Amino acid sequence: MNDGRLSDAALGVFPEPIAIVDRALLVQKANAAWTTTFPDSPLTEPSLAAALAKVLSGETPRAEVTLETRPTPHVVTIVPVPDGDSRAALVHARAVVLPARESAPRSRDDRIPATLLRRILDRLPVTVSLVDAEGRSIFSNETRARLLGAAAKEERESGTRALLIDPADADFVREVEARVLATGTEEIITSDVPTALGTRSMFFHLIPVEGEGPEERLVLCVGQDVTEQLRAERDLREQQDFIRQVIDSDPNLIFVKDDCGTFLLANKAFADIFGKTVDEVVGQHERDLNERRRADTFLGIDHQVLGTLEERMVEELVHWHTGEERWYQTTRRPLVRPNGEVNVLGCSVDITTRLETQRKLEEAATEVERRAVEAFRQAEAKAALVDELDQKLAIIEAQHQEILTLSAPLLEVAAGVLAVPIVGGMTQTRAEEIMHRLLAAIVERQVASVVLDLTGLETIETHTADHLMSIVRAIRLLGADAVISGIRPAVAQTIVELGIDLSGFVTKRTLRAAIFSREVARSAAPPRRR
Numbered sequence: 001m002n003d004g005r006l007s008d009a010a011l012g013v014f015p016e017p018i019a020i021v022d023r024a025l026l027v028q029k030a031n032a033a034w035t036t037t038f039p040d041s042p043l044t045e046p047s048l049a050a051a052l053a054k055v056l057s058g059e060t061p062r063a064e065v066t067l068e069t070r071p072t073p074h075v076v077t078i079v080p081v082p083d084g085d086s087r088a089a090l091v092h093a094r095a096v097v098l099p100a101r102e103s104a105p106r107s108r109d110d111r112i113p114a115t116l117l118r119r120i121l122d123r124l125p126v127t128v129s130l131v132d133a134e135g136r137s138i139f140s141n142e143t144r145a146r147l148l149g150a151a152a153k154e155e156r157e158s159g160t161r162a163l164l165i166d167p168a169d170a171d172f173v174r175e176v177e178a179r180v181l182a183t184g185t186e187e188i189i190t191s192d193v194p195t196a197l198g199t200r201s202m203f204f205h206l207i208p209v210e211g212e213g214p215e216e217r218l219v220l221c222v223g224q225d226v227t228e229q230l231r232a233e234r235d236l237r238e239q240q241d242f243i244r245q246v247i248d249s250d251p252n253l254i255f256v257k258d259d260c261g262t263f264l265l266a267n268k269a270f271a272d273i274f275g276k277t278v279d280e281v282v283g284q285h286e287r288d289l290n291e292r293r294r295a296d297t298f299l300g301i302d303h304q305v306l307g308t309l310e311e312r313m314v315e316e317l318v319h320w321h322t323g324e325e326r327w328y329q330t331t332r333r334p335l336v337r338p339n340g341e342v343n344v345l346g347c348s349v350d351i352t353t354r355l356e357t358q359r360k361l362e363e364a365a366t367e368v369e370r371r372a373v374e375a376f377r378q379a380e381a382k383a384a385l386v387d388e389l390d391q392k393l394a395i396i397e398a399q400h401q402e403i404l405t406l407s408a409p410l411l412e413v414a415a416g417v418l419a420v421p422i423v424g425g426m427t428q429t430r431a432e433e434i435m436h437r438l439l440a441a442i443v444e445r446q447v448a449s450v451v452l453d454l455t456g457l458e459t460i461e462t463h464t465a466d467h468l469m470s471i472v473r474a475i476r477l478l479g480a481d482a483v484i485s486g487i488r489p490a491v492a493q494t495i496v497e498l499g500i501d502l503s504g505f506v507t508k509r510t511l512r513a514a515i516f517s518r519e520v521a522r523s524a525a526p527p528r529r530r
Contacts, residue, residue: 020081077094079092090188147225189204204221252348264343315329328350330348413511427467439474449483486510
């Protein structure tokens with residue numbers, strides 16, 4: 001049961017102009033008939049404003065004012081209705097039917113016949129009933145009878161009214177009817193009613209009516225089935241709640257502003273920035289939420305969108321109420337309402353993490369580039385060092401060759417005789433070097449004899465002897481004679497101890513003796529054939 005708080009659906013189905021007015025004389029709710037009949041608010045009329053003030057202040061429980069509106073005057077009835085914790089007034093306007101101008105007054109016989117009036121009332125889409133002070137049913141139309149079902153027959157037979165109301169609300173309805181009779185004020189109630197057509201949501205308008213006698217007071221009850229309207233209103237509200245849940249679950253910031261910069265809609269994520277609820281944000285101006293300079297920047301972008309009707313996308317630094325700063329990419333686009341009004345729809349995506357990642361990637365790329373440059377520089381330095389080392393190695397190699405040449409020079413001591421003094425140790429590398437130079441010289445100089453002088457060789461080992469034997473055999477393979485000279489006593493003793501066999505080789509005590517023996521042998525030998 002709702003004893004006076006009218007839903008939008010209930011107001012919408014009422015056929016006559018009706019509105020709910022608050023203490024500030026502002027229309028809080030109104031039906032279409034009110035808006036059509038009074039396009040310019042009549043509340044500024046002094047007589048109506050004074051009557052409203054008396055009812056709203058409690059000075060009088062009911063007031064009635066006639067408005068000389070054109071083309072038809074209206075009688076306006078004002079009664080108080082509760083509106084939450086405050087007080088409001090129900091303003092009900094009824095058109096005054098003016099009698100037609102006739103040459104003679106109409107007689108009582110010209111009135112609408114009762115049967116015709118009954119048929120008219122029966123065809124109305126609303127329930128109409130009339131009860132007396134004792135609650136007896138005096139009249140009930142067919143619409144009400146259809147809803148009552150079998151109870152309508154009992155009502156006609158017994159004369160006892162059948163309540164078209166939720167049984168739980170019966171006592172309350174009787175109290176309201178008694179109040180209407182006692183005060184002469186209209187009342188409005190709603191109830192979910194069990195009817196022959198199932199449970200229906202009903203809107204009842206209780207109006208005091210004077211009976212035929214001067215003291216007789218009756219209550220006219222007009223009921224409107226608003227089940228479908230309330231269901232549509234509930235479905236719309238559920239749809240709005242669903243849409244609200246959807247946008248509130250979106251982590252992106254969503255808002256709508258009018259052309260003045262006032263917020264018409266916001267989601268929870270947007271309200272959280274300011275530490276407010278959605279209801280606290282809606283109705284606020286941009287300058288109420290942001291400091292003036294930043295607010296003017298945002299409003300400037302809004303005006304560009306409204307002026308060009310084109311979408312704008314910007315990156316904005318947003319200051320949270322906690323002091324935190326985060327970057328958002330905000331897209332603003334024009335939103336054209338059905339009435340032609342253009343608003344600004346905004347959606348902001350948090351790009352703080354993306355920008356931070358981008359910054360780190362740029363820093364990493366810069367670091368990679370720096371390291372690449374450093375690596376290239378180091379590579380160039382290493383290449384230069386390698387070149388320098390190669391040059392030094394070439395010098396060392398040249399010096400090594402010179403040393404090898406000096407440590408085992410090839411001396412032409414006589415015609416066709418080469419002397420090779422060997423000084424120091426005999427390694428594999430040195431032996432190969434001596435052999436290479438010596439064999440080339442034998443061929444090039446047509447050498448007949450080679451004297452290997454070991455005077456400078458202080459010790460000998462097995463591998464040294466092997467190298468010498470290899471050189472001697474190579475000399476012989478080229479057709480030259482090989483003579484070993486200058487073997488020291490210590491070296492001779494080592495050769496014997498190592499078991500090295502030199503019996504197949506010509507040996508001389510000194511280099512001089514070896515050279516002399518080669519000259520003698522050369523002079524005694526027949527000349528070579530060429």
